[in-house]
Amino acid sequence: MRKPEPVQVIKTRRDAALRRLVQSVPYIQYLGVQFDRRGDELTAVLPYREDLIGNPLLPAIHGGVTAAFLEITSIIELTWSSQWSDMEEGKLNGDTLPPMPKTIDFTVDYLRTGLPRDAYARARVNRSGRRYASVHVEAWQDNHDRIFAQATGHFLMPPREDG
Amino acid sequence: MKAATDVAMTSKTDRTKLARQFIEAIPHSRALGMELEEIGEGIAIISMPYDERFVGNPSTGVIHGGAVSALMDTCGGAAVMSHPDAPVGTATIDLRIDYMRAATPGQRIRARAECYHVTRAVAFVRATALDDDDDNPVAAATGAFTFQRAKEA
Numbered sequence: 058m059r060k061p062e063p064v065q066v067i068k069t070r071r072d073a074a075l076r077r078l079v080q081s082v083p084y085i086q087y088l089g090v091q092f093d094r095r096g097d098e099l100t101a102v103l104p105y106r107e108d109l110i111g112n113p114l115l116p117a118i119h120g121g122v123t124a125a126f127l128e129i130t131s132i133i134e135l136t137w138s139s140q141w142s143d144m145e146e147g148k149l150n151g152d153t154l155p156p157m158p159k160t161i162d163f164t165v166d167y168l169r170t171g172l173p174r175d176a177y178a179r180a181r182v183n184r185s186g187r188r189y190a191s192v193h194v195e196a197w198q199d200n201h202d203r204i205f206a207q208a209t210g211h212f213l214m215p216p217r218e219d220g
Numbered sequence: 221m222k223a224a225t226d227v228a229m230t231s232k233t234d235r236t237k238l239a240r241q242f243i244e245a246i247p248h249s250r251a252l253g254m255e256l257e258e259i260g261e262g263i264a265i266i267s268m269p270y271d272e273r274f275v276g277n278p279s280t281g282v283i284h285g286g287a288v289s290a291l292m293d294t295c296g297g298a299a300v301m302s303h304p305d306a307p308v309g310t311a312t313i314d315l316r317i318d319y320m321r322a323a324t325p326g327q328r329i330r331a332r333a334e335c336y337h338v339t340r341a342v343a344f345v346r347a348t349a350l351d352d353d354d355d356n357p358v359a360a361a362t363g364a365f366t367f368q369r370a371k372e373a
Contacts, residue, residue, distance in 0.1 A: 111248050113247065120290075121293040124290065124317075167313060
């Protein structure tokens with residue numbers, strides 16, 4: 058029986074893997090999207106900024122920002138969940154960037170106005186096969202019960218090295 | 221007769237001007253460097269420069285789908301605003317984007333959206349995004365937008 062790893066070692070490894078993933082994408086940095094991690098569960102956070110506005114009269118967050126936020130959340134969740142077991146076994150190579158899935162299509166439902174404040178999102182991988190994956194994602198602001206946008210996307214998975 | 225034509229011309233010019241103002245007043249579209257190239261009669265063409273800050277895949281330098289979504293959404297909204305029925309406002313109901321190929325790094329992306337049908341409250345839009353290769357679209361989109369008509373006096 059192996060002694061369990063100290064919790065701090067596990068946390069450091071997981072946080073480093075997530076940071077590497079998120080910081081490698083310039084557009085995620087540009088929008089300022091951050092990820093909170095609780096175990097394997099990720100919550101994306103989009104801190105409000107004035108230049109995210111799409112309708113200055115309301116004011117409301119730009120639909121394109123919402124779409125981008127949902128797509129970023131989906132791709133990170135998909136990459137994160139597919140590298141999870143490799144990461145836990147210490148097989149992740151810290152020097153190379155993880156290969157990213159490619160978006161095939163992405164459909165956004167705008168349910169409510171995106172208000173000028175922080176937004177949150179969580180994605181669920183409904184199916185992840187060898188080549189294709191289907192992901193659903195929901196975003197909310199102050200109140201988790203009042204989702205302001207949701208999306209479904211299909212993704213082409215990067216080829217796995219172990220075939 | 222001539223007066224009537226003048227009135228029609230003026231209102232068309234006003235609509236175009238209104239639509240242009242509508243787009244140029246969008247902070248996020250400005251932040252992404254979007255430029256309105258053509259607008260009128262329910263058709264809009266808007267382009268966005270290549271920018272390293274918008275890269276989605278660092279190993280290829282390809283622009284993130286999210287930035288293309290923002291361009292498609294803005295262009296769709298602009299097409300709706302320029303419709304001859306002259307809406308006073310619009311918002312996206314849904315937007316589906318098909319990514320047909322990666323946009324070539326370094327090239328400008330140009331979206332063309334057409335508001336091909338409107339009902340009393342809904343506008344239907346089709347759009348395509350192109351880079352320098354005019355024959356192979358980067359992405360295609362279809363969307364439904366709200367169509368807010370001016371209240372009748």
